[in-house]
Each structure stands twice: as C-alpha cells, then as structure tokens.
Amino acid sequence: xxxxxxxxxxxxxxxxxxxxxxxxxxxxxxxxxxxxxxxxxxxxxxxxxxxxxxxxxxxxxxxxxxxxxxxxxxxxxxxxxxxxxxxxxxxxxxxxxxxxxxxxxxxxxxxxxxxxxxxxxxxxxxxxxxxxxxxxxxxxxxxxxxxxxxxxxxxxxxxxxxxxxxxxxxxxxxxxxxxxxxxxxxxxxxxxxxxxxxxxxxxxxxxxxxxxxxxxxxxxxxxxxxxxxxxxxxxxxxxxxxxxxxxxxxxxxxxxxxxxxxxxxxxxxxxxxxxxxxxxxxxxxxxxxxxxxxxxxxxxxxxxxxxxxxxxxxxxxxxxxxxx
Numbered sequence: 001x002x003x004x005x006x007x008x009x010x011x012x013x014x015x016x017x018x019x020x021x022x023x024x025x026x027x028x029x030x031x032x033x034x035x036x037x038x039x040x041x042x043x044x045x046x047x048x049x050x051x052x053x054x055x056x057x058x059x060x061x062x063x064x065x066x067x068x069x070x071x072x073x074x075x076x077x078x079x080x081x082x083x084x085x086x087x088x089x090x091x092x093x094x095x096x097x098x099x100x101x102x103x104x105x106x107x108x109x110x111x112x113x114x115x116x117x118x119x120x121x122x123x124x125x126x127x128x129x130x131x132x133x134x135x136x137x138x139x140x141x142x143x144x145x146x147x148x149x150x151x152x153x154x155x156x157x158x159x160x161x162x163x164x165x166x167x168x169x170x171x172x173x174x175x176x177x178x179x180x181x182x183x184x185x186x187x188x189x190x191x192x193x194x195x196x197x198x199x200x201x202x203x204x205x206x207x208x209x210x211x212x213x214x215x216x217x218x219x220x221x222x223x224x225x226x227x228x229x230x231x232x233x234x235x236x237x238x239x240x241x242x243x244x245x246x247x248x249x250x251x252x253x254x255x256x257x258x259x260x261x262x263x264x265x266x267x268x269x270x271x272x273x274x275x276x277x278x279x280x281x282x283x284x285x286x287x288x289x290x291x292x293x294x295x296x297x298x299x300x301x302x303x304x305x306x307x308x309x310x311x312x313x314x315x316x317x318x319x320x321x322x323x324x
Contacts, residue, residue, distance in 0.1 A: 006022050006023060008020070010022075010023045011023065012025070012035050012036070012037060014028040014030065014031060014033055014035060015033065015035075015036055016028060016031050016033035017030050017031040017033070019031075021035060023037075026106065026107045026109045026110045026113070027107060027109070034107060034108070034109045035109065037109065037113060051105070051106050052084075053104055053105070053106060055281070055283065055311075057106075058129075058130045058131060059104045059105055059106055059107075059129075059130050060104070060105055060106075060107065060108050060110070060111035060127055060128070060129050060130070061101045061103075061104050061111075061127070061128045061129070061130065061133075061279070061319075062101065062102050062103045062104070062105065062111050062114050062115060062118070062125045062126075062127055063099055063100065063101055063102070063125055063126045063127070063128055063319070063322075063323070064093065064094065064097075064098070064099055064100055064101075064102050064123065064125060065099060065124045065125050065126045066123075066124040067094055067097060067122060067123060067124070068122045068123075068124060069122040071094075071095070073122075074094065074121065074122055074123075075121055076090050076091045076094070078121065079094075079118065079121055079123065082114070082117060082118070083102055083103050084103075085278055089278060092275070093275050093278075094123065096272070096275060098268065098271075098272050098275060099126075099319075099323050100272055100275045100276055100279075101276065101279040101280060101319075102118070102123075102125065102279065103279060104130075104279050104280070108127070108129070111127045112127065115127060126322070126323070128319060128322050132220075132318075132322065133314075133315050133318045133319065134220070134221070134318065135311055135314045135315055135318065137221050138224075138314070139213055139221060139222040139223060139224035139314065139317075140156060140157075140221065140222070140223050140224065141156070141157040141223075141224050141225075141226065141229075142154050142155060142156060142157055142223050142224065142225050142230065143155055143156065143157040143158070143229060143230055143231055144230065144231045144234035144235070145225070145234055145235040145252070146234050146235060147235060147259070150166060150167060151164050151165060151166045151167060152164070152165055152167065152170070152256075152259075154214075154223050155234065157229060163223070165214075165216045167259055167260050167261065168260075168261060168262055169216045169217045169218065169262075170214065170215075170216055170256070170260040170262065170263045171215055171216060171217055171260075171262055171263055171264065171321075171324065172213075172214070172215040172263060172264050172266070172320055172321060172324065173212055173213070173214055173215075173253060173256055173257055173260075173263055173264070173265050173266070174212060174213045174215075174266045174269070174316070174317040174320050175210075175211070175212040175249075175250075175253050175265075175266070175267050175269070176210075176211065176212070176269035176270065176313045176316070176317065177208055177209065177210050177211065177269070177270065177313075178208065178209055178211060178308065178309060178310050178313055179206070179207075179208045179308070179309050180206065180207050180208070180306065180307065180308045180309075180310070181204065181205070181206045181305075181306070181307040181308075182204065182205045182206070182304055182305070182306055182307075183202065183203075183204045183304065183305040183307075184202065184203045184204075184205075184302070184303070184304045185201065185202045185203075185302070185303055185304075185305070186201040186202075186301070186302050187301045187303070188301075209226055209227050209228060210226075210227045210245070210246045210249045210250075211224055211225060211226045211227065211249070212224070212225055212249065212252075212253050213225075213317045214256070215320075215321055220318070220321060222317065222318070225249065225252065227245035227246055227248070227249050228245065230245075232245075232248045232252065235252060235255070236248060236251060236252060236255075240255075253265070253267075264320070264324055266317075266320050269313060269316055269317075272316070273309070273312075276312055276316060277312075280311075280312045280315055280316070281312070282307055282308060282309045282311075282312055283306075283307070283308050283309075283310070283311050283312075284305065284306070284307045285305070285306055286303055286304070286305050286306075287303065287304045287306065288301060288302070288303040289301070289302040289303065
C-alpha cells in the first residue's frame with residue numbers, strides 16, 4: 001500500500017519555530033529558517049528534492065574538486081541520479097578531473113547535504129554561492145594597458161579613469177571567448193483571433209570575440225580586455241603586433257602571465273564548455289517589437305532570439321578566484 005504521509009518520528013523539528021516539517025525540505029515550511037537535517041535524514045532525501053533553479057534565482061554551486069579512490073570503482077549511475085545528469089555525461093565530467101560545477105541548488109543546507117553524499121562516493125567538492133560570483137556586476141572593460149617596471153596601468157574603456165596594479169598583486173588571468181547567435185524572425189497573422197500565425201521571414205547571424213579577464217588581490221570583479229575596442233599599441237611593441245586582433249590578445253596574455261610572478265593562467269574555457277552546459281546553460285532570450293499593422297487587415301510581429309554564453313564565461317572566470 002502506498003504511503004500517503006510521513007510518520008511523526010520522520011518529521012524534522014524547526015529550531016526557529018518548533019514546528020514539524022516533512023523530511024523532504026531544506027528550509028522550514030512555516031518560518032523559512034534552514035532545517036537541521038541529520039545524517040540519516042539526509043541519506044533518505046530523493047534527488048528530486050534538489051530543485052532545478054531558474055537562471056535568475058540565487059543558489060549555491062557544488063564544484064568538482066578531487067576524485068579520490070579507484071576510478072574504476074566509482075558508482076557513476078548513483079552519482080548521475082543524485083546530480084540529475086545522464087550517466088555517460090557524469091562519467092565524462094568526472095573523468096576529465098576539471099573543476100566545474102556538478103550541481104546548482106537552492107540553499108546552502110542543500111549544497112552541504114549534496115556535498116556529503118558525493119564525498120561518500122569518493123567525490124570531493126567545493127561550495128561557491130552565486131552571491132560570490134556576482135555576475136550582475138560586469139567586469140570593467142579596458143581600452144588600454146601600460147607597463148612599467150613594478151606595475152601595470154589599466155585604462156578604462158570610454159573614460160580617462162585608470163587603475164594601477166603591482167605585478168606581484170596580479171593573481172589571475174582567464175582567457176576565453178564569447179559566442180552570440182541572433183535569430184530574427186517575422187510572423188504574420190490575419191485580423192481574426194482564430195487565424196494561424198505563420199513564420200514568413202528569418203535571418204540568423206553569429207559572432208564571436210576573443211577576450212580575457214584580469215584579477216588582482218584587492219578586486220573580485222575583474223577587468224576585461226576584448227579584441228574589439230582595445231588599443232594594443234599601448235602595450236605591444238611594433239614587432240609583436242599582428243594585423244589580427246585575436247593574435248594580439250594571445251600575445252598580450254602571454255606577456256602578462258610572464259611578467260606577473262604570482263598570477264595563474266587559466267586557458268581551458270573552450271575545452272570545458274560542454275561540461276559547464278549541464279549546470280550553467282547559455283542564456284537565451286527573445287526580444288519582441290510588438291504587433292505591426294500590415295495591408296489587407298493583417299498583422300506582423302518581429303522578434304529576435306539572442307543566444308549567448310557571456311554569463312557562462314563570466315561565472316567560470318569569477319569561479320577561478322575561489323580555486324586558486
């Protein structure tokens with residue numbers, strides 16, 4: 001016979017309001033306070049209770065850190081079920097031994113429970129909150145960089161503001177690329193509400209740009225160099241400059257990493273993009289221009305679908321600060 005309710009012994013008492021909660025929650029149903037969940041109770045939580053978050057919701061990221069034990073003995077099926085991923089995808093992520101997000105959950109309590117259950121399977125993780133990644137604040141874009149013996153001078157884009165960073169205080173460089181697809185469409189329909197909508201025109205464009213982010217000890221937001229709008233003559237000798245902006249980006253990254261003795265260079269974003277997609281999907285939004293009246297009592301609607309990995313790269317870039 002199917003069980004319809006939880007036993008009284010299974011209920012979790014909230015330390016804040018002293019009310020009983022079903023053992024499938026991470027926070028109190030009545031006051032919202034985090035519940036103190038025992039080891040035994042956490043083991044019984046079903047993977048479905050780790051709710052999928054929307055991109056706009058704040059959460060906690062469980063990041064792959066270390067795989068301990070014999071790789072051949074890892075229970076990939078159980079781990080995949082726990083993470084709500086396909087078994088083969090889980091196997092590929094863990095086999096790569098790259099520090100990427102395995103899951104993104106609603107509360108810190110849920111993240112800690114997931115961390116404990118993964119540890120029991122030989123997978124060590126690190127928890128990083130979305131608040132720490134702070135992608136609502138964009139990296140400050142640069143239009144130039146000047147070098148001196150003991151520091152570099154960052155020149156902000158479209159302003160005269162500058163920031164000086166000592167070479168020894170530069171701790172991280174993350175290179176990557178941002179890809180964007182724009183799909184423009186025009187739909188038409190008749191005047192009556194029952195008339196069918198038809199797609200009468202589409203146009204797709206795509207673009208990509210090479211870039212990198214710089215981080216110092218005193219800053220977590222970072223500074224960004226993009227291939228467009230950056231004056232490479234401020235920092236590259238004439239002999240080093242190329243006609244291709246992408247080549248200049250790579251040359252500048254190499255020079256910076258060589259001159260900053262304490263900096264870590266991360267260049268694997270392109271390789272790990274497929275592994276990031278399961279937890280940090282690329283953004284997709286639709287911009288509509290509304291209805292437009294056409295001839296013969298017909299209407300049309302123009303819209304543009306924009307698909308971009310800009311937020312995904314920024315998350316990955318900011319994450320590296322917590323993995324140094």
